[in-house]
Amino acid sequence: LIKVGAFDSLNGQEGEEARGQGGKRAGKYRAQCLSALDIAMKQAHKTQERKAIGQLSLFDNVEEVPRKQELPNVQEWSDSELFAYEKECLGFYLSGHPLSTYEDIIKYYTTANSSTLSECFYGTEVYMEGMISSVRNTTTKKNDPMAFFTLEDLEGVTDAVVWPKYYEQCSTAISEDAIVWVRGTVNPGRSRVNNADDSEEHEEEERQLEVSEILPISEVKDKQTFAVNITIPQGKINKDAMASLKEICKQH
Numbered sequence: 001l002i003k004v005g006a007f008d009s010l011n012g013q014e015g016e017e018a019r020g021q022g023g024k025r026a027g028k029y030r031a032q033c034l035s036a037l038d039i040a041m042k043q044a045h046k047t048q049e050r051k052a053i054g055q056l057s058l059f060d061n062v063e064e065v066p067r068k069q070e071l072p073n074v075q076e077w078s079d080s081e082l083f084a085y086e087k088e089c090l091g092f093y094l095s096g097h098p099l100s101t102y103e104d105i106i107k108y109y110t111t112a113n114s115s116t117l118s119e120c121f122y123g124t125e126v127y128m129e130g131m132i133s134s135v136r137n138t139t140t141k142k143n144d145p146m147a148f149f150t151l152e153d154l155e156g157v158t159d160a161v162v163w164p165k166y167y168e169q170c171s172t173a174i175s176e177d178a179i180v181w182v183r184g185t186v187n188p189g190r191s192r193v194n195n196a197d198d199s200e201e202h203e204e205e206e207r208q209l210e211v212s213e214i215l216p217i218s219e220v221k222d223k224q225t226f227a228v229n230i231t232i233p234q235g236k237i238n239k240d241a242m243a244s245l246k247e248i249c250k251q252h
Helices: 015-019 021-053 079-090 098-109 164-173 217-224 239-251
Strands: 125-139 145-153 156-162 179-194 202-216
Touching: 021 079, 079 098, 098 125, 098 179, 098 217, 125 156, 145 164, 156 164, 156 179, 164 202, 179 217, 202 217
Parallel strands: 156 202
Antiparallel strands: 125 145, 125 179, 145 156, 179 202
């Protein structure tokens, strides 16, 4: 319950306000509560033991006012820890999504997502970003290693396959919960039954991504940036600004 935020309101805030941007405030409070859990359980156990054996004190007949315990000062959970606990306990993310941190990568370094992949022709090369949510390593009949995995993005999921030709160069980046950038080719995938209109069932063929390159998300900007577009408002173009821009470009 602590891990998914059931006690966040005890911190004086609720819902989105309690979670904050990226779950920052919640990450601190939940870490404190979890750290204090053992102490609270031990205190409750001692109280129950005293009641069970009938221990009395001069103040047992006086209405007891609960004492506020100071929570331990512990390190705040990172966003990835916060999201991982929610996914572990609930099966889905509550405070946000691990991929929301990388919106700039999605905007500038991808050409498709799980939603738009169905619009791509077979054989189209696309760039996608997402989290690997499941992996199945296997071998071909010739005993060559290959892998199947599911790529989860903000729009849904995509089935992906890495054939032996590319497995060696991609294998180190293939692990569950890894956030990656993927280059691949759109190909026919498995078929599924769709009866969204509740009248007639029909099969829809999903797209599958045949992967040729995988990069950890931290390496994308360094390895996939080949040009930079610079836009300067017309009213701010002057000799000094252009000289300054020229110097910056020289340095980088």
